Amino acid sequence: MKNRSIIATQKDYNVEKITKIAIAKGDGIGPEIMKATLKIMKAAGAKIETETIDVGEQVYLSGNSAGITDSAWDAISRNKIILKAPITTPQGKGYKSLNVTLRKSLGLFANVRPVTALHPFVKTNFPTMDIVVIRENEEDLYAGIEHRQTEDVVQCLKLITRPGCEKIVRYAFEYARAYNRKKVTCMIKDNIMKLTDGLFHTVFKEIALEYPEIESNSQIIDIAAAKVATVPENYDVIVTSNLYGDIISDIIAEIGGSVGMAGSANIGKNVAMFEAIHGSAPDIAGKKIANPSGLLNAAVMMLAHIGQPKVADRIKNAWLATLEAGIHTADVYQESVSSKKVTTEEFADAIIERLDSNPFKFPVSNLSKGSGTITIPEYKRKNSVKKLVGVDVFIDWKGNNPEAIGNNLSEIKSHNLKLKMITNRGVKVFPNGLKETYCTDHWRCRFVAQNAEIKTTEPHYETVEYEQVIALLSKLHQNDFDLIKTENLYEFDGIRGFSLGQGE
């Protein structure tokens, strides 16, 4: 057995034991749907104890730009589990997104979004779709590290990390095993981004081997997005990086049509937060007509997470049976398929009446058929031998003839480094560029050791000392080159850790 740290297991949240939950009642329809949700959970036998926290509109308006009080932070660190109704962020600048704050502050690395078709009560072209998207939540382009260093060019860093990939991929497979799912699909673009998306894909393939009972496959993100939009029935659990996950989960929510009834989770090592996807709908607040299904589905996810999957199934099945009985809140009500239009409270009571019923047409929820346990091992950093073999120096230059800058740089023989090539927007322009290549003012100039053998099919890079890099920068600067950034070139255990230029 591997040594694993535990995110959430039945050991932690024994069904006999009561789990403490921080409750954010939210704004707009928030309090109404929270009341209904809590009533249903209680009737279903959920072993929870709630503590209300203050977040949202009133907190923002009191002058707290993050929308969350200190006592709410304390309650979250005591309770570890948050069930959150939608909040209203006031109009105007300076208010920070509460979700971003919570995600960043609490290390919520996984965003989990299940979408199940509810046809014919919610119209969709895909009546049998049932997908869970597990999206990496902390890295990728969304780290937001951007630099403008020339007149023409702006840059954003896409960071993909091995611990980040291991955590999210492991979570996806553990989720599948815990909640009785059959297949995990990985989405990447590693035919283009061989190192970054390549790492995500490599980690996926490594970890998939540990779950032989779960089917796994990988797809290139553009094809994957197209297939998700046309044959969503072919997907079960999807795991992907932050940007792709953002796009894919929105496509799935939209084609499923049930955004108003879906929940989502943000999972961290110590804390997890569950919420409805929809907003606070202030226009219908207080009218007693709000649909509590989104928050209720979030509560179902929460109950499974804290080791009460049987209670989760009981609620989910009663909810499905209620929908099938045609008992619908106003947002879902259609004369052709509904039997009765009900208030929020009547809807909750109808669910409670059906707590021992299963749906007859929708698939029965069977979360409790899985292992119920999710464990994520601590990341163990490997210890590769890292060898510096060169440096990419980026230069701001307003000329347009690559031969001019290339020949100038080639003459600079600084401390045993030599110019290997120059690219502009990734395309090699020196030596032997093509005259049609359009050149911006952003030149990436690759320097390696004088005696590196780099023209063969098996290039051999010599070790470079960082002092040589510093000396090179000094010399280039003395020669009036406008140096804007550097990227060191490394080998790890003899494997090249940098891409070649297009045409190199």
Add this chain to the structure above:
Amino acid sequence: MKNRSIIATQKDYNVEKITKIAIAKGDGIGPEIMKATLKIMKAAGAKIETETIDVGEQVYLSGNSAGITDSAWDAISRNKIILKAPITTPQGKGYKSLNVTLRKSLGLFANVRPVTALHPFVKTNFPTMDIVVIRENEEDLYAGIEHRQTEDVVQCLKLITRPGCEKIVRYAFEYARAYNRKKVTCMIKDNIMKLTDGLFHTVFKEIALEYPEIESNSQIIDIAAAKVATVPENYDVIVTSNLYGDIISDIIAEIGGSVGMAGSANIGKNVAMFEAIHGSAPDIAGKKIANPSGLLNAAVMMLAHIGQPKVADRIKNAWLATLEAGIHTADVYQESVSSKKVTTEEFADAIIERLDSNPFKFPVSNLSKGSGTITIPEYKRKNSVKKLVGVDVFIDWKGNNPEAIGNNLSEIKSHNLKLKMITNRGVKVFPNGLKETYCTDHWRCRFVAQNAEIKTTEPHYETVEYEQVIALLSKLHQNDFDLIKTENLYEFDGIRGFSLGQGE
């Protein structure tokens, strides 16, 4: 009138004048569909003169890893316009993608992909969709500039440039005006990537003002992808960057269902290439059953591009009328909607018979109702005042306590620079980080001038000299910090050219 360089106008390609075209007959079904396409173009009165070029399978197998002969390159530079049937790339390593080679070598900056529903002959849930995706083709993450510099972290650079944005956005509006389109939609993620996607969006808004007769709007890419997949009827021309365009165009092709009948174009300043989207289908080669529609639609795009939009309309309308008449090749034939199953040649003849017909149900093609002219001005680089105000030094460090590295770096007072903050994956961890933030071995350490005032809501950065940066790097290196990359911090005309850390 602005001073504009011309990409393609009726002046260049006068309808009275014959335009020279390089023809690649391709592999598999390529020669058959090219023959049919040329026959239809000739019958419709296209003023073209063709020269055949050798590219594809036989060229690859002769030992040419790029799949294109020197004489083909010569013919392309003479003719400027390429009509290319699908080719077969042999199995095995070392063969380069011909399309990537052509795109990079010829500066083909715009990928243009129209998708029109052909319901009921091709099934789709969206029988009225009619979209053109115009995708930037040269930059973004697809420049493929990747570096691994620590055990944990790999990085890819997303480069967005003003000339790149101006060219593609201008092309989209010019395309709309030239070919009688009404609306251009821009897709970005500038709520997260404020500088890179922000630049694309800014350029879009600037250029849109010059086309008041064309409606324009912008959408965030995740919502946009979801809406494209569910209400594609709401879109007309879409313009976006490389990665988003890759995803969006695949979604649209798939939901439209007519991948087998669609053409696409790759447009450059001097050269343009037109082709079918589908492959060479070697399994049905020589059987006389191939559908020439994909290549024919590429030819329609080509004719419009070279200033013969009336000929283009004539062919397109005859083709639509033929489809409506139920005269279908085997791939489209269905008993319920077809009247006759025909060979490639019979299909071409049926189109030729209808060259003076319009479709009665499908919308009539009216490319010639637009201005017919596309002009793209030369990029004029502005000349902002660039001021160096600091540097982000990235350090490989295996510790996990941000206070430790932060305090050590704070003690280093090198040549009037001071540590401002440290982030890990974009989240501020020093000073005043949160203990829950997971830290990789990749630390971004921001240094600014000692006397910069940076704690106010209106920070004031002092000028830094690059010598100070070099001195800092030397000092950090002497203190055994493992420096892996640097990003200079600049202001342009007093505007900050770098993002703040999350939590900064």
